[in-house]
Amino acid sequence: MSEERKIRVLVAKPGLDGHDRGAKVIARAFRDAGFEVIYTGLRQTPEMIVSAAIQEDVDAIGLSCLSGAHMYLFPRIVELLRERGADDVVVFGGGTIPDEDIATLKEAGIAEIFTPGTSTSVAIDYVRTHVRQRA
Amino acid sequence: MTDDREEIKRIEEAARAWETEVLDPALERSPERARDFRTVSGHSIRRLYTPADLADFDYTRDLGFPGLSPFTRGVYPTMYRGRLWTMRMFAGHGAPEETNRRFRYLLAQGQTGLSVAFDLPTLMGYDSDHPMSRGEVGKCGVAVDSLADMEILFDGIPLQDVTTSMTINSPAAVLWAMYLAVCEKQGVPYDRIGGTLQNDILKEFIAQKEYVFPLEPSMRLVVDTILFGARHLPRWHAVSISGYHIREAGSTAIQELAFTVADGMAYVEATMKAGLDVDAFGPRLSFFFNVHNDFFEEIAKFRAARRVWGKLMRERYGAKDPRSWLLRTHAQTAGCALTAQQPYNNVVRVAIQALAAILGGVQSLHTNALDETLALPTQEAATIALRTQQIIAHETGVTHTIDPVGGSYFVESLTREVEEEVWSYLHKIDDLGGMVRAVEQGFPQKEIVDASYRYQQTVEAGEEVVVGVNRFVAGVAEPVSLLRIDPEQIAEQQVERIHRLKGRRDNGGVQKALDGLRRAAEGEDPWGQDLLMPRILEAVRAYATLGEIMGVFREAWGEYVEPAIL
Known part of the structure; x- marks a missing residue:
């Protein structure tokens, strides 16, 4: 079999939240697991994140938000991806997200939400499986 | 001294005899649970501590007395026998009216000082109608756009009687000005206004990332407020030099202390450079540390912190006023140590962390609520957190004597080791040209990212046990009702x-x-x-x-x- 293309993941911090510990741990863990990781840095608007995702031709976007603004920011990103015909990108997220928000976020098109305490390997396995299924 | 040396020799001989006759056979029968016991920060802990570990210990030099240098035993002569710590619960959400109601409730519950949490647009210096504020208004704190909001926030609260702490950094000077303007309207003279601005911009670049301007003008704003405070507000703390966020970002206890002290040194140096005598502002500098899970490491951290700061202020900056030598600190239990799983366990974690803060001799404390990994606390959860402090203060008896852990072979050894490691970090930062330069070069940032990743790996490998997360995982989630903000x-x-x-x-x-x-x-x-x-x-x-x-x-x-x- 020929050399497989590395899965490309954009790790992004939408909104004003500066808590980047989780995003950085996730970015490193994906990189160590053999993914191609692009980290956006802080204070990205949904528009900036979607542009970066399209420009970098990523397979998945990992969103981290601890400020409580996920209910606006996460669905907005999925909406913009759809508008730009990139709705095959797997969008997952984590942060300070109450259980009762998860169903709404999934309905809005976020593939999976990883709550605090999730092992990085769970997120890695998830993305690996779902990006492959997609291909 | 000869007697001491002979005494140590006798103890060492007895220890060797204990090892061969008692310990080794016991280890042979059943080995210990681990090869190596370490603190949550990775600091190695020995099996047993004896006077031999403190062979060159000098009571008056290393411990001394409360209120006297080196302040290991505390900054005040009577500590909690004289006055309990300030129970200061961080609160704020939604519109100013809602937070005003929470403040009045907390004061009625026996809380003794206010602490304002602002929403992210306010923290970043945006008005609520700015495009970047979308989805964030009133979410993680209260929204304040102008003096009109500040007037509502403190409506009916007599500002000459309470002290107010404001967690605000890049726009600290502006929010402080709004607070002062409310005081003016209430007729409270500047010299009666007491409180604290967080206003510690360096740790924003290092950890919490709520910076707005480049380093230079950011430092100028901090110095500006220190100078204004020194001239007009003798009861105000213009900066609260904060390790809390550094720890939350994943640092070790030693990094938290070292980087915080280094930030403090940068403010002292910049303010002295602006022409102010160190004793004109030294007594108004205050600190804010995290209290994490590792009980004795945290106690040692507070004790070492007082020693390091006192020595720096005296020896390096030539402060002559003894009040300039004191490291007075607020503490908050570690948000990052709480778990979303089995959230009621967090009550226990917070109680133990709070106890460590009190045994460490802090002046003020916030205890986290059990639901804070999921949302802002409900009133019920915040009340349990406050009650936790009141139980420690009034039921446990730990406040009856000063520094009850002082003299423990273990605690004194650990205090000394923490202090030594902090000095070695401070020397490294000196070599980089001081903290502002070190931050520009990304040194503390990189150290924290590495420590945080290492910690995550130990958790995932199961070496670090997190109850309810990687061990003792219950099958069912315990539901807690959460605060909803629209x-x-x-x-x-x-x-x-x-x-x-x-x-x-x-x-x-x-x-x-x-x-x-x-x-x-x-x-x-x-x-x-x-x-x-x-x-x-x-x-x-x-x-x-x-x-x-x-x-x-x-x-x-x-x-x-x-x-x-x-």
Whole structure:
């Protein structure tokens, strides 16, 4: 079999939240697991994140938000991806997200939400499986 | 001293005999649970501590007495026998009216000081109607756009009787000016106003990332507030030098302490450079540390912190006023140590962390609520957290004597080891040219990212046990009801309020005040000469909004963009 293309993941911090510990741990863990990781840095608007995702031709976007603004920011990103015909990108997220928000976020098109305490390997396995299924 | 040495020799001989006759056979029968026991920060802990570990220990030099150098036993002569610590619960959400109600409730519950949490747009210096504020208004704290909001926030609260702590950094000077303007309206003279601004911008670049301007002008704003406070507000703490966020970002206990002290040194040096005598502001510097899970490491951290700061202020900066030597600190239990799984366990974690803070001798404490990994606390959860402090204060008896852990072979050894490791970090930072340069080079940032990743790996390998997460995982989730905030409705209300304000204020006066501020901000070498604070106050009194004032600075100074360090 020929050399497989590395899965490309954009790790992004939408909104004003500066808590980047989780995003950085996730970015490193994906990189160590053999993914191609692009980290956006802080204070990205949904528009900036979607542009970066399209420009970098990523397979998945990992969103981290601890400020409580996920209910606006996460669905907005999925909406913009759809508008730009990139709705095959797997969008997952984590942060300070109450259980009762998860169903709404999934309905809005976020593939999976990883709550605090999730092992990085769970997120890695998830993305690996779902990006492959997609291909 | 000869007697001491002989005594140590006798103890060492007895220890060797114990090892061969008692310990080794026991280990042979059943080995210990681990090869190596380490603190949560990775610091190695020995099996047993004896006087031999403190062979050159000198009581008066290393411990001394409460209120006296080196302050290991505490900063005040009577500690909690005289006055309990301030129970200061961080609160704020939604519109100013809601937080005002929470403040009045907390004061009625016996809380002794206020602590304001602002929402992210406020923390970043944006008004509620700015596009970047979308989805964030009133979410993680209260929304404050202008003096009009600050008036509502403190409505009916007598500001000469309470002290207020404000967790605000980049726009600290502006929010402080709004608070002072409310005091003016209440008729409280400046010398009666007590409280604390967090205003520690260096740790924003290092850890919490709520910076706005580049390093240089950011430091100028901090120094400006220190100078203004020294001239006009003798009871105000203009900076709270904070390790809390450094720890939350994933540092070790030693990094937390070392980087915090290094930040403090940078403020002292910058303020002295601006021409102020160290004793004119040294007594008003305060600190804010995290209290994590590792009980004795945390106690040792507070004790070592007092020793290090006292020595620096005395020896390096030549402070002569003994009050300048004191490291007075607020503490907050570690948010990052709480778990979303089995959230009621968090009550227990918080109680143990709070106890460590008290045994460490802190002056003020916030205890986290059990639901804080999921949302802002409900009133019920916040009340349990406050009750936790009251139980420690009134039921456990740990306050009856000063520094009850003092003299423990283990605690004294650990205090000394923490202190030594902190000094070695401080020397490294000196070699890099001081903390501002070290931050520019990304040194503390990189150290923290590495420590945080290492910790995550030990958790995932199961070496570090997190109850309910990687061990003792129950099958069912315990539901807790969470505080819900409707940001759309709050945002609409705040936006509407800004529009009404802009319609009724004297816009010519606002423009004049903002122009004056702009000229001062653009000035070439104004450190300590032409202070910004009086001009900010003028703009605030004219009801210029936070976003307008910060906008002047954004235009004058530009905005900082962080190089992404992974």
